[in-house]
Amino acid sequence: MPFDPTTLDGPFTALAAFEWGGDAAPLGVIDAAVVAAHGDAALTADLEKRLGSVISGATSRAAKDYACRKLSMIGTAASVPVLVPLLTDPDESHMARFALERIPAAAAADALRQALGTVRGDLVIGMISSLANRRDAASVKPLAALLGGDATTAAAAASALGRIATADAAAALAAAKIQPGPVADAVIDARLACADAFLAAGNRGSAQAIYESIAARIGDTPTTHRDRVVRIAAQSGILACLDDTVAL
Amino acid sequence: MPINPSPSRRGFLKASAATTAAVAMPYVITSKALGDAVTPPASDRIVMAGIGLGNMGSGDQQAFLARPDVQYVAVCDVRKKWRDESKARVDEKYGSTDCAALVDFREVLGRDDIDAVHIATPDHWHSIMTIAACRAGKDIYLQKPETLTLREGPLMIQAARRYGRVVSGGSQRVLEDYRPLVDPCWAGELGTITSIDLSVGPRSMACYLPAVATPPEIDWDLWLGPAPWEPYNPGRCDGNFGTGGNSWRSYVDYSGGSLTDWGAHHFGGTIFAAGLLHLQPTTVTWHPASADGTVAAYITLVYPNGVEIHCNRPATLRPTDAKAVVAQADRGITIRGDGTAVAPVPVPAYRGTGGIYGDFIECVKTRERPFRDLELGVNTMTAPHLVAIAQRLERSLEWDRAAQRFMNDEEANRLLDRARREPWTL
Structure with missing residues (x-):
């Protein structure tokens, strides 16, 4: 049965005034509408517009939280301009990403990438995290630039490059000049992730080169537990590369 | 996530260890360290810590603590109640006050003396902690359900395999x-x-519980961790086994x-x-x-x-x-x-x-x-x-x-x- 959009007026009025602890029954109507919008372009567009108004309006954090969750399910490129202003707000940035990370449109990735240069502190790590989850290959260059930043950001950027795991990402990680410490550990983890991805894709040569590079860096007599673990990873990788019986 | 301990934490731990060693001279090898007919020598025991020590975590801890081949050295929980109770169990068992009581799991993973951890946090922490523990070279006993989302599983398995870790799920049933x-x-x-x-x-369902004043016994930001910020409410984070609205197991941000x-x-x-x-x-x-x-x-x-x-x-x-x-x-x-x-x-x-x-x-x-x-x-x-x-x-x-x-x-x-x-x- 087609969903009657006029039944949404009351629930959206309630949502605009919603606070945690308030009556959640009207939200259930919106929940149902979001499910019913599958394959219904008009209802989707109507819902997207209404949810965008909640986000842009003078509404509570709870209301915006709810709207972002729903846009994460049905949002399109049209929602990106509505969500972008929230990215710089420490209270709202995560929920804006909650939506943007899931919106498949290229505009959503573009917005997250551009925000790398406009947000501050931990919010940068949020952008990095979402770009990593999207495995956004276009982000390799800006992420590589963050490898020279503060330790927490650099470690997150390294991890993201390991998740993206393209040849460019692996090259950026290999080129990183990092002093021993947490960031260097994150770079090694990410390089191993790239090697594992290459091996899984049948690119034994590229994988083996990374494993051997890391093994050489650790040497035959690792001095710390962490180095011993990394050596296990690198040596296991080398063996897998050399073993033609391993199905890739 | 800053998956590695921050330099300050790591430095603190190393400095603490060095200080302790210096003060403790001359070193005495105790009979407990040497082992006996029941207890293996210290060098053969698995050194363990627990992360998340509420309901299931306390049960897991007691099972590991009872084993003569385990040396239990640290507990970690964002709630003081669980931290204190679980530390007391360890201290009573060993007749000492040596068990470390920590709030941040990264301090556990930063300790080179710990071989294995058991994790029994709410589900929204499982993947992050498991992957970080693998990178730190720890073996892991992970309470079920192992994952909260579909994407997490393969990444956790990759980390376990990459670093050669033993990772056991926690469904004894x-x-x-x-x-x-x-x-x-x-x-x-x-x-x-x-x-x-x-x-x-x-x-699980959405959680719309009202805000309640956050008690000092919980680090609410760390309890939430990767989950969306929402106000403290005991019904949101209680660890009881109900799923009808009065525990974290009820809510989609923390559980399925x-x-x-x-x-x-x-x-x-x-x-x-x-x-x-x-x-x-x-x-x-x-x-x-x-x-x-x-x-x-x-x-x-x-x-x-x-x-x-x-x-x-x-x-x-x-x-x-x-x-x-x-x-x-x-x-x-x-x-x-x-x-x-x-x-x-x-x-x-x-x-x-x-x-x-x-x-x-x-x-x-x-x-x-x-x-x-x-x-x-x-x-x-x-x-x-x-x-x-x-x-x-x-x-x-x-x-x-x-x-x-x-x-x-x-x-x-x-x-x-x-x-x-x-x-x-x-």
Whole structure:
């Protein structure tokens, strides 16, 4: 049965005034509408517009939280301009990403990438995290630039490059000049992730080169537990590369 | 996430260790360190710590603490109550005050003297902590359900395999409670398994609880971690086993609800009994409720070998074929076979002694994969996660295991994972 959009007026009025602890029954109507919008372009567009108004309006954090969750399910490129202003707000940035990370449109990735240069502190790590989850290959260059930043950001950027795991990402990680410490550990983890991805894709040569590079860096007599673990990873990788019986 | 301990934390730990060593001179080797007929020498004990020591965590801790081949050195919980109680258990056991009581799990993972950790936090922390622990070279006993989202599982398995870690899931019931199902299935008494009916609980729900003043005994920001910020309310974070709205197991940001929590046992035992533990479903069929409301909605999962798992299929729709062989447990599970001749297969057993905990410890020593290896747990949890997404979208889905994506359903693929709150990342 087609969903009657006029039944949404009351629930959206309630949502605009919603606070945690308030009556959640009207939200259930919106929940149902979001499910019913599958394959219904008009209802989707109507819902997207209404949810965008909640986000842009003078509404509570709870209301915006709810709207972002729903846009994460049905949002399109049209929602990106509505969500972008929230990215710089420490209270709202995560929920804006909650939506943007899931919106498949290229505009959503573009917005997250551009925000790398406009947000501050931990919010940068949020952008990095979402770009990593999207495995956004276009982000390799800006992420590589963050490898020279503060330790927490650099470690997150390294991890993201390991998740993206393209040849460019692996090259950026290999080129990183990092002093021993947490960031260097994150770079090694990410390089191993790239090697594992290459091996899984049948690119034994590229994988083996990374494993051997890391093994050489650790040497035959690792001095710390962490180095011993990394050596296990690198040596296991080398063996897998050399073993033609391993199905890739 | 800053997965590695910050330089200051690591430096602090090293400095503390150095200071302690200097002050403690001259070093005395105690009789406890040397071991005896029951207790192995310290060098042969597995040094452990616990992360998340509320309900299930305290049970896990006591199981490990009771083992003579475990030396328990640290507890970690964002709640003072659980921290204090769990430290007291360790100190009482060893007659000392040496057990470290920590708030931040990164301090545990930064200690080189710790071989293994058990993790029993709410589910939204499982993947981040497991991957970080693998990178730090720890073996892990991870409470079920192992995952909160579909994307997490493969990343956790990759980390475990990459660093050669032993990672055991924490569902002891799979082998123990479901034995009445397991034995006839593995003995071939049912023939080739064809279909299963399984009663499962509801998935988790959104949480709209009101704000309550945050008590000083909890680090609320760290409790939330990667989950969306929402105000403190005891009903949001209580660790009781209810899923009706008064515990974290009720809510979607922290748990999959009864569907995955009890479901980890229920699906786990069923999938193990039916020999599906290395497989993942290929199709998820949504059967809507009848228009007149007399027949409830249900879900059917189909595995690559053709076995069907019907979740909450109404009794009126279940087959009554007299030729079918039925194993009926007391937990709402019916497994049907075709009655053909099938050779019996020995049921896998735990290694070592002491149930699933002993199995984990034995594997830490031998580097074998444990009975409830992480990959088997992830495969199991894939089933209820697929059910939850089909229920939420109210439509049928096709699952591509190799790609770990839904086929031809972009909206379903949005639900593979969720953005984590900064600064936490996978």
